[in-house]
Amino acid sequence: MEAAIKIEGLVKSYEKFSLDHITMEVPKGSIVGLVGANGAGKTTLIKCILGIVKKDSGEIYVDGEKLEDKDHNWKNQVGMVLAESNFHETMNALQIGRIMENIFGQWDAGLYEKYLEEFKLEPKKLIKDYSRGMKMKLQIAVALSHKAKILIFDEATSGLDPLVRDDLLDILLEYIQDEEHTVLLSSHIISDLEKVSDYIAFIQNGKLLFVENKDDILYRYGVGKCSKEDYSTLDKEGIMRLRRGALGYEFLIRDRQEFMRSYPDLVVDAPNLEEVLLLLEKGEVVS
């Protein structure tokens, strides 16, 4: 599978934090959801990919070409939404649109207008009078209006109301229908990522735990529940994480089908993505 973004052994260290040898690919034509707790390193990774933050070592390829070798306006191919908006507070959306028209050769003014309307953004209202969600929507409208080949959204859905979030997810799903388009999206709203992602990349303390096909994750893992006594009799090889509760034990199972064959009388649920990630993040490591 061709990679829109390829990362090899990426290291970026701050005084108290390191992105630790991240190696992963974002396949062309897919949506990759980036997850991890606060401070795990998602924004740092995204900023390294965008060249906003300078990496210490490792390689990043976008569209098959090393970041260092790209011509200076390569980012025109990328629609980006970052947590902090950089728009001039004393401008309005119409003026922003005119500036973007000069920056992006492929700017689509009609599409931008359509998104302003869809996102209910008043074109003449000053940015300083926008709410946080409105500023986010403006960034998204810009990112979607210059025919970018890759969208990189950092926490873009978090300030949005559920209806707009849902619309945005539909827009992203439509965007990748053309198999040349790719999306890398970080979010704490796991249900959003579950809805749209083809792959999930999970970062913990600067390390990449896995990049896996979302359907495989949902099909393969299981969550078992039983008493402390019953748990003590189980073979721990197939169990990845454990949470001990007052009412019993809950554990993440590596292969749900196999486990159910071995223990047909135990309660084993098919978890959603959030349950899997929570157990991976907060459970005791078993095997």
Ligand SMILES: Nc1ncnc2c1ncn2[C@@H]1O[C@H](COP(=O)(O)OP(=O)(O)OP(=O)(O)O)[C@@H](O)[C@H]1O
């Ligand atoms: N410029 C910087 N100088 C020093 N430390 C930094 C800098 N930028 C980020 N960090 C540290 O790097 C770590 C990772 O931060 P990052 O913003 O990448 O995490 P994140 O996964 O995006 O978190 P969140 O979900 O809270 O947005 C944090 O411990 C943060 O304090």
